[in-house]
Amino acid sequence: xxxxxxxxxxxxxxxxxxxxxxxxxxxxxxxxxxxxxxxxxxxxxxxxxxxxxxxxxxxxxxxxxxxxxxxxxxxxxxxxxxxxxxxxxxxxxxxxxxxxxxxxxxxxxxxxxxxxxxxxxxxxxxxxxxxxxxxxxxxxxxxxxxxxxxxxxxxxxxxxxxxxxxxxxxxxxxxxxxxxxxxxxxxxxxxxxxxxxxxxxxxxxxxxxxxxxxxxxxxxxxxxxxxxxxxxxxxxxxxxxxxxxxxxxxxxxxxxxxxxxxxxxxxxxxxxxxxxxxxxxxxxxxxxxxxxxxxxxxxxxxxxxxxxxxxxxxxxxxxxxxxxxxxxxxxxxxxxxxxxxxxxxxxxxxxxxxxxxxxxxxxxxxxxxxxxxxxxxxxxxxxxxxxxxxxxxxxxxxxxxxxxxxxxxxxxxxxxxxxxxxxx
Amino acid sequence: xxxxxxxxxxxxxxxxxxxxxxxxxxxxxxxxxxxxxxxxxxxxxxxxxxxxxxxxxxxxxxxxxxxxxxxxxxxxxxxxxxxxxxxxxxxxxxxxxxxxxxxxxxxxxxxxxxxxxxxxxxxxxxxxxxxxxxxxxxxxxxxxxxxxxxxxxxxxxxxxxxxxxxxxxxxxxxxxxxxxxxxxxxxxxxxxxxxxxxxxxxxxxxxxxxxxxxxxxxxxxxxxxxxxxxxxxxxxxxxxxxxxxxxxxxxxxxxxxxxxxxxxxxxxxxxxxxxxxxxxxxxxxxxxxxxxxxxxxxxxxxxxxxxxxxxxxxxxxxxxxxxxxxxxxxxxxxxxxxxxxxxxxxxxxxxxxxxxxxxxxxxxxxxxxxxxxxxxxxxxxxxxxxxxxxxxxxxxxxxxxxxxx
Numbered sequence: 001x002x003x004x005x006x007x008x009x010x011x012x013x014x015x016x017x018x019x020x021x022x023x024x025x026x027x028x029x030x031x032x033x034x035x036x037x038x039x040x041x042x043x044x045x046x047x048x049x050x051x052x053x054x055x056x057x058x059x060x061x062x063x064x065x066x067x068x069x070x071x072x073x074x075x076x077x078x079x080x081x082x083x084x085x086x087x088x089x090x091x092x093x094x095x096x097x098x099x100x101x102x103x104x105x106x107x108x109x110x111x112x113x114x115x116x117x118x119x120x121x122x123x124x125x126x127x128x129x130x131x132x133x134x135x136x137x138x139x140x141x142x143x144x145x146x147x148x149x150x151x152x153x154x155x156x157x158x159x160x161x162x163x164x165x166x167x168x169x170x171x172x173x174x175x176x177x178x179x180x181x182x183x184x185x186x187x188x189x190x191x192x193x194x195x196x197x198x199x200x201x202x203x204x205x206x207x208x209x210x211x212x213x214x215x216x217x218x219x220x221x222x223x224x225x226x227x228x229x230x231x232x233x234x235x236x237x238x239x240x241x242x243x244x245x246x247x248x249x250x251x252x253x254x255x256x257x258x259x260x261x262x263x264x265x266x267x268x269x270x271x272x273x274x275x276x277x278x279x280x281x282x283x284x285x286x287x288x289x290x291x292x293x294x295x296x297x298x299x300x301x302x303x304x305x306x307x308x309x310x311x312x313x314x315x316x317x318x319x320x321x322x323x324x325x326x327x328x329x330x331x332x333x334x335x336x337x338x339x340x341x342x343x344x345x346x347x348x349x350x351x352x353x354x355x356x357x358x359x360x361x362x363x364x365x366x367x368x369x370x371x372x373x374x375x376x377x378x379x380x381x382x383x384x385x386x387x388x389x390x391x392x393x394x395x396x397x398x399x400x401x402x403x404x405x406x407x408x409x410x411x412x413x414x415x416x417x418x419x420x421x422x423x424x
Numbered sequence: 425x426x427x428x429x430x431x432x433x434x435x436x437x438x439x440x441x442x443x444x445x446x447x448x449x450x451x452x453x454x455x456x457x458x459x460x461x462x463x464x465x466x467x468x469x470x471x472x473x474x475x476x477x478x479x480x481x482x483x484x485x486x487x488x489x490x491x492x493x494x495x496x497x498x499x500x501x502x503x504x505x506x507x508x509x510x511x512x513x514x515x516x517x518x519x520x521x522x523x524x525x526x527x528x529x530x531x532x533x534x535x536x537x538x539x540x541x542x543x544x545x546x547x548x549x550x551x552x553x554x555x556x557x558x559x560x561x562x563x564x565x566x567x568x569x570x571x572x573x574x575x576x577x578x579x580x581x582x583x584x585x586x587x588x589x590x591x592x593x594x595x596x597x598x599x600x601x602x603x604x605x606x607x608x609x610x611x612x613x614x615x616x617x618x619x620x621x622x623x624x625x626x627x628x629x630x631x632x633x634x635x636x637x638x639x640x641x642x643x644x645x646x647x648x649x650x651x652x653x654x655x656x657x658x659x660x661x662x663x664x665x666x667x668x669x670x671x672x673x674x675x676x677x678x679x680x681x682x683x684x685x686x687x688x689x690x691x692x693x694x695x696x697x698x699x700x701x702x703x704x705x706x707x708x709x710x711x712x713x714x715x716x717x718x719x720x721x722x723x724x725x726x727x728x729x730x731x732x733x734x735x736x737x738x739x740x741x742x743x744x745x746x747x748x749x750x751x752x753x754x755x756x757x758x759x760x761x762x763x764x765x766x767x768x769x770x771x772x773x774x775x776x777x778x779x780x781x782x783x784x785x786x787x788x789x790x791x792x793x794x795x796x797x798x799x800x801x802x803x804x805x806x807x808x809x810x811x812x813x814x815x816x817x818x819x820x821x822x823x824x825x826x827x828x829x
Contacts, residue, residue: 123532171579410568
């Protein structure tokens with residue numbers, strides 16, 4: 001059924017897999033301490049001097065340690081989706097839905113997954129084998145499950161026995177924001193009552209790194225690897241790679257109340273626009289990025305003064321950070337200078353399909369703990385990035401309402417507004 | 425909430441770019457795969473002859489995978505067909521125009537070309553455009569940056585139902601007031617030697633005979649398709665020709681069918697249909713044609729037909745699919761099905777199935793449309809399902825009437 005009166009959408013479960021740790025508590029504690037996980041990507045076998053191949057890898061990941069009952073899925077799962085399973089499972093457990101499944105209609109339980117690169121980690125070695133002379137039979141039906149993201153959401157639906165819509169998204173690096181935004185809209189308008197949503201990716205392969213390197217998007221830093229990602233700092237030179245997943249349980253407020261769920265926050269606004277300008281470069285005037293923020297705020301009836309924190313895309317590229325800063329200033333006016341912002345990419349790199357979800361999860365923890373994690377490696381003020389990025393050291397803040405901003409190739413801009421939950 | 429109408433199509437298949445040619449091919453029972461030439465179950469991207477290719481900006485042609493080419497050309501054609509190009513220059517309209525596109529295989533060919541380049545030259549100087557080309561969301565950004573659209577874009581990578589899902593997502597974004605116009609569709613470049621191996625357990629070694637008792641699977645084909653969706657108020661304002669109106673949709677997931685279909689596929693398909701009918705406030709008797717997924721698989725067609733039979737109880741001359749004519753174009757098939765529905769409504773014609781159905785179930789042959797028929801069609805039900813996995817969707821498209829509310 002479609003509800004004429006929009007419903008309220010709350011967050012009741014969190015899960016994350018990242019180089020900062022597996023599990024929300026480890027992830028959060030390491031973020032607050034400002035620990036960098038960025039190193040040299042030796043797996044790519046590239047000349048360090050020429051390519052400066054940096055990234056934050058998840059070390060010693062063993063899928064069955066976290067999902068021991070999911071062994072049968074392994075032949076069908078790309079590593080990115082293994083991260084997805086673990087992140088989604090933590091969110092599912094955290095929300096304690098299992099004990100309440102009787103009060104949830106199976107076909108009103110959805111799954112929304114975002115991925116930028118899909119099963120590229122599985123497809124690339126097979127592509128190399130094919131090019132080196134193997135025939136096409138090395139591509140089998142299991143590759144269908146690993147490579148094509150359409151089945152990633154279906155795999156989670158199978159594991160968690162959900163019968164509502166399964167949607168996989170792939171717009172760009174902001175894709176998990178796209179998944180969360182669409183999920184939020186579907187709950188708000190009554191398409192589903194509850195859903196798992198988030199994003200995941202394992203994008204660290206040679207082909208992917210080289211393409212970003214050749215576009216001039218990767219960090220050219222020559223100091224210690226931990227310092228390679230420097231969002232908003234004048235000496236930034238590009239992004240570094242990351243990987244992982246982050247998932248949420250979102251649900252209709254009335255359902256959450258009925259089952260006495262712990263509520264982390266309420267999603268109150270979602271805005272999405274497109275620059276309609278360039279495939280890889282953000283629009284310099286940032287008008288459409290600002291518009292996405294304004295749409296999210298308007299949906300939530302928020303004024304600039306209501307915004308207490310912004311979890312940024314903050315890639316550390318020369319073009320993104322000034323454009324994002326300008327967008328925030330255009331949307332928030334003078335209040336932008338009073339609003340702490342931050343980029344956790346400085347510590348865990350750009351996790352592609354997981355990035356926006358991870359950064360939104362960070363924002364939810366800011367709302368919960370009233371602590372803003374640092375943007376590390378900040379060294380020098382850039383006049384075009386002149387907002388308070390909580391440089392280098394975490395800080396207590398008063399935060400009742402926060403924004404997640406995100407952008408990506410194709411000029412996609414996304415903003416999500418989240419408030420601390422208050423009952424009417 | 426806003427009503428959502430269809431005002432344009434752009435479709436590229438092995439038949440070319442002409443919508444009339446495609447429709448006539450369906451009505452005249454012509455097919456893509458000539459048995460006299462020996463059946464080969466794949467139409468790769470190389471076999472598409474596209475005169476409009478040169479209309480794509482030269483720089484983009486350097487790095488566009490055919491998957492992007494097919495989506496992009498379809499968007500160009502759809503904009504032309506909807507006569508909306510000049511309107512998209514209006515700042516108020518472009519701000520509320522979104523691009524919602526999808527695919528199943530992304531830009532596999534372009535990616536493979538880069539691997540070949542690395543392998544042959546022993547150099548790491550791959551195309552700097554690899555990052556743009558080799559990801560699933562590329563076509564949305566390319567279309568938006570070409571036509572300067574600034575609304576909410578989405579990329580659905582739900583698999584072979586992606587085109588269908590893009591239409592329903594675009595419909596929702598119009599209904600929710602986020603966009604006034606959506607270019608919704610998909611593109612697919614089937615790379616011979618790879619995509620057919622991945623899908624070989626679904627391909628037919630004989631003919632593509634959905635529902636037939638001797639069915640063995642499907643043929644797959646490359647192509648692209650975009651539908652222009654608009655809010656009714658916008659379409660009225662610019663006095664657009666309206667093909668049809670989208671009335672309702674519903675999607676579910678038969679989660680137990682991830683690896684193998686079972687009876688749940690019938691249960692979920694039937695439920696999706698019934699919920700869709702309920703949203704429209706109509707009964708099964710109000711549906712004049714059903715365009716099912718019809719992938720020719722032994723199990724999938726069986727369970728899907730059970731669901732249709734359960735809902736429609738032997739209604740005659742009801743079921744039609746264009747897939748045997750053009751092949752299963754994976755994510756694009758949802759757009760070709762939508763086009764078929766819209767043209768059937770427009771021409772008040774039920775197109776005939778390419779092959780006569782000799783079904784292995786009693787009393788069901790009469791449910792299929794075997795000959796072209798004139799009929800005052802009011803509503804068409806479309807069904808979609810991923811080629812594997814248990815995702816099912818239903819959508820109702822109806823004749824536009826200014827008197828409806």
